[in-house]
Amino acid sequence: MVTIKDVAKLANVAPSTVSRVIANNPRISEKTKRRVREVMEELGYHPNFQARNLASKSSKSIGVIMPNSTYHAFQNPFFPEVLRGISMNAHENLFGIYLSTGSTEEEIHEEIVSMVQGRRVDGIVMLYSRVNDLSMRYLHECQFPFTVVGRPYENEDRVTFVDNDNIYITKQVTNYLIQLGHRDVAIIGGSKDFVVTLDRINGYKKALEEAGISFRPEYIVHEDSTKNSIKTAVTSLMALPSPPTGIVTMDDMVAYEATSHLEKLGLLVPHDISIVGFNNLMLSEHSKPPLTSVDTSTYELGYHAANCLIEKIKEPSMLAKRITIPTKFIERKSCAQRGTHNI
Incomplete structure (x- = not known):
């Protein structure tokens, strides 16, 4: 079985360097990354990300919480588009995505508690902001990394969120x-x-x-x-x-x-x-x-929500921030001057 030490020996680098290349550490030069990756491919070495994540107590996954079941959510094109933005940023940062499946507010809360206590995810993106939301209050109180697409109903200055005005x-x-x-x-x-x-x-x-x-x-x-x-x-x-x-x-x-x-x-x-x-x-x-x-730049809402979350995961002491995504009004043919048509 090929090990990280075998890759390091053939690439003429330290095993720690190979680990940093796998993690895409910016401190490693592109030349070294290219050489190590070539050797990994030559030897057929595939990093055991699951073992690495267990060792570092990280799942390398983020939870995405819908306002209701995925079946109903995906009937509205807003959610696939915001999820596309989240997925793109998660992919860029080598994170997977765990989608909620709860159909009621109670089921969603139970699922969030399970995600947090079971360390199934490193952080959570909530795709909605509910009035007096039990789950958001729980995440805030237990200081688990999370971001919100939408303005929080409470603790607005202490919760990172991405929204339109x-x-x-x-x-x-x-x-x-x-x-x-x-x-x-x-x-x-x-x-x-x-x-x-x-x-x-x-x-x-x-x-x-x-x-x-x-x-x-x-x-x-x-x-x-x-x-x-x-x-x-x-x-x-x-x-x-x-x-x-x-x-x-x-x-x-x-x-x-x-x-x-x-x-x-x-x-x-x-x-x-x-x-x-x-x-x-x-x-x-x-x-x-x-x-x-x-x-409403739906894709951007998702992309920046995931980006803020991953920043928070990597730097837990980071202060809360609000990101306002600009909108664009697009005038078409569904409106007319009052009196032009309807008299």
Whole structure:
């Protein structure tokens, strides 16, 4: 059986140098790395990473926690894209990924506790921020490395997180509709359990206030990412005595479904009603009509969340940081000037 000492002897370096090459230590020259790797290939030497990780008490894996089961999460293209960013950074740093499979908040918490206590992962990326989240509080209290995609509900200055400025961008999106002449603007938000929903509603309210438009509670409806829920939200809005002429939706998937249900009610986008989405999914420019949307740089959210986590794993004393990922508003054909079409 070929050992690390055999590689070191043939490459004419110390065994410790071979170990550093395997770990891709930046202090080793590229010339030496190339020579050692050539010898490893020549001898057919494959590092036993599992044994190395056990010896160093490291799993070389990071846990990725979905807001619900992977089955439901992957129905929304946001999650595969944010996971692509996490995977890319993990690959660059030679880390594997462990996906959560819990379907309820309780199951997710039990899985996180198991990951931590069993040292199955070196750190955790949470792909959501929930109000009064038991799991986030647990990770913070036991000082286990973790980062969050989204603004934490509590301990914001002591938790590393990556997010968009959801208050600002929703304010801008709502302003866009107001500037098109829409004074009756509704918002279809996600679950009130998530901080992103609260932030976007906050931005929506700020836009109304600055424009001198009275806030109407009935113009805020929530959905749980199911078709029936979105249908109920749209139906309830359009049944109001003064139905909205513009709608801000939580993401493009909601906007697609809302557009479909509006058509069944005999209302066309943007002829009768304008609609805006978030996340700028791949199909948005090809939908009918092409959807006006906010590109939230989903891949970057995942990439930087993983990068911050791995930094924290390597340097536990690192202070918490907030990274704000810029967004881009993409104007297409799903919005129209009030009065141009809908009179």
